[in-house]
Amino acid sequence: MFRPLKILIGTKCPPTRCCSAFVSRMRFSNLQYVNRLKEDDEACAAALQNAHIFLFHRLSPLLQRTEHRTLRPTALVCSGTEPQNHRTTEESVLIGCSEENQAQFCLDVGKNILNPGSSLSWWPETLNVPVLQDPSPYEPDLCFLLQGQALLRWNQTSGFCSTTGQPTHRNRAGSQRVCSSSGIIYYPKMSPVVIVLVSDGKRCLLGRQSSFPRGMYSALAGFCDMGETLEETLRREVAEEVGLEVHSVSYSSSQHWPFPHSSFMMAFHASVSPAHTQVSCQLEDARWFSLEEITSALQVKTPPRRGDPPVVWLPPKHAIGNRLITEWADRQRRSSLSDTTEEDV
Ligand SMILES: NC(=O)C1=CN([C@@H]2O[C@H](COP(=O)(O)OP(=O)(O)OC[C@H]3O[C@@H](n4cnc5c(N)ncnc54)[C@H](OP(=O)(O)O)[C@@H]3O)[C@@H](O)[C@H]2O)C=CC1
Ligand SMILES: [Mg+2]
Numbered sequence: 001m002f003r004p005l006k007i008l009i010g011t012k013c014p015p016t017r018c019c020s021a022f023v024s025r026m027r028f029s030n031l032q033y034v035n036r037l038k039e040d041d042e043a044c045a046a047a048l049q050n051a052h053i054f055l056f057h058r059l060s061p062l063l064q065r066t067e068h069r070t071l072r073p074t075a076l077v078c079s080g081t082e083p084q085n086h087r088t089t090e091e092s093v094l095i096g097c098s099e100e101n102q103a104q105f106c107l108d109v110g111k112n113i114l115n116p117g118s119s120l121s122w123w124p125e126t127l128n129v130p131v132l133q134d135p136s137p138y139e140p141d142l143c144f145l146l147q148g149q150a151l152l153r154w155n156q157t158s159g160f161c162s163t164t165g166q167p168t169h170r171n172r173a174g175s176q177r178v179c180s181s182s183g184i185i186y187y188p189k190m191s192p193v194v195i196v197l198v199s200d201g202k203r204c205l206l207g208r209q210s211s212f213p214r215g216m217y218s219a220l221a222g223f224c225d226m227g228e229t230l231e232e233t234l235r236r237e238v239a240e241e242v243g244l245e246v247h248s249v250s251y252s253s254s255q256h257w258p259f260p261h262s263s264f265m266m267a268f269h270a271s272v273s274p275a276h277t278q279v280s281c282q283l284e285d286a287r288w289f290s291l292e293e294i295t296s297a298l299q300v301k302t303p304p305r306r307g308d309p310p311v312v313w314l315p316p317k318h319a320i321g322n323r324l325i326t327e328w329a330d331r332q333r334r335s336s337l338s339d340t341t342e343e344d345v
Contacts, residue, residue: 030097037094037103037173044094044172047103049080053092054145057110059153061145073145076107093151093174095144106148108156143256143318150258151175154188157261161186190256190264194233195221197324198246198270200277204294204328206314207241207286213303215313218321220286221265230266238270243280246270252327255320267320269328291332294325 037044053076055062063071076088092105151174161168161179168177168186177186197219198205206217222237224230231249238246252267279286289297289312297312304311315321 030099030101033101034094034097034103037097038171038175041172044103045089047094047097048089048092048105048172049078051078051092051103051105052076052098053078053088053105053107054095054148056106056108056149056152059108059110059149059156061149062109075104091155091174093148093155094172095148095151104144106145106152108152146256146258150190150256150262151188153258154262158186188262190262192224192230192233193221193257193263193265194224194230194237194268195219195265195320195324196234196238196246196249196268196270197328198238198242198244198272199328200272200274200288202274202332203277203288203290204325205242205244205272205279205286205288206325207281207283210284212284213313214306215300215304215311216315217285217287217289217297217312218315218319219267219324221321223263230268234268234270241282242286243278243282244272244276246272252324253320255323257320265320267324269324291329291336294329298326298329 037047055074055076062074064074066072078088087109088107092107094103095106096104098104155170155174155177158168158177160166161182161184163184164179164181166179166181168179170177175188178184179186195218205220207220208217212218220237220241222233222241224233225236228236234249235246238244248271250269252269254267255265257263257265277288279288293312294314297314300311300313303313314325
């Protein structure tokens with residue numbers, strides 16, 4: 001539902017009358033407020049005085065276990081009355097804003113300040129601000145933590161201009177950096193990656209790299225080379241990694257993935273001819289899985305530990321690889337159901 005914001009009083013267009021709900025949200029809601037904070041350092045500094053600041057330690061989000069045994073992020077609540085720590089004002093990065101127009105930032109308290117493994121318990125007291133007690137609005141969707149991690153990492157690793165070698169300085173929001181000598185502006189970067197679930201009509205093909213957790217198999221993935229289209233990357237990666245030629249490519253969805261350095265994952269389904277399914281593997285392993293095998297692998301919630309019997313483990317729910325596999329399994333179930341119904345008729 002559209003919510004008029006204080007900051008937008010005076011806007012000429014009555015959004016609910018002339019725009020769709022989506023357009024209203026994009027043009028008049030708090031997303032526009034966030035864009036303003038990215039462009040206006042003073043407004044951003046003022047927003048930080050009343051913000052929620054989500055804490056990270058050396059790029060890992062600081063999570064707390066709730067009484068329901070789920071994990072939730074830890075945030076500092078700034079109420080505008082306490083003096084702010086220098087690092088909070090200089091190093092917090094803006095990630096968004098709540099429905100109530102409260103800005104949300106991330107801050108890495110581990111960078112250059114704590115020894116590895118040292119306790120974080122002193123941090124809120126030092127800042128003299130309370131820790132968010134009920135972050136329930138954030139629990140269902142932790143995507144903003146992935147976004148925060150990627151932005152923190154980009155700021156931590158972009159301290160120098162790649163043209164002049166001189167230091168870069170960030171704006172208050174941490175959404176861009178400018179070279180102190182040449183004025184070149186840098187924005188956060190993502191590497192495009194194609195991820196594809198190959199099927200032969202009855203089975204799907206999953207691979208594993210030696211760097212994967214024990215037992216984990218996923219859809220095939222690879223970075224786009226300079227100048228390649230997504231379709232070319234997809235065909236090349238499948239040919240390189242498993243020696244197969246795909247046809248009938250269809251798009252599924254996309255996801256930002258912060259590991260190892262902000263990838264933009266675009267996910268596809270593709271099929272190979274049932275007559276040409278012989279895998280020639282460049283990975284640690286790649287093999288075909290039946291619907292039954294996928295169904296039981298989807299039930300496995302954690303990777304097997306050393307000494308456990310071998311078991312296949314698939315990427316967790318929030319990973320786009322899981323989404324592709326789930327979509328494929330649903331489609332297979334639907335088609336075998338309709339086959340059965342046709343036979344009955
Ligand atoms: N969300 C999900 O469900 C999944 C996400 N992924 C992600 O997809 C991405 C790609 O998968 P992966 O199979 O590793 O890719 P590739 O098959 O392309 O192999 C990775 C190798 O490609 C080289 N490379 C080329 N361009 C880049 C670049 N821009 N950034 C980093 N490395 C590059 C690196 O080689 P070198 O180091 O030798 O230079 C790297 O080791 C990874 O980030 C992975 O985390 C993968 C599977 C599931
Ligand atoms: Mg790969």
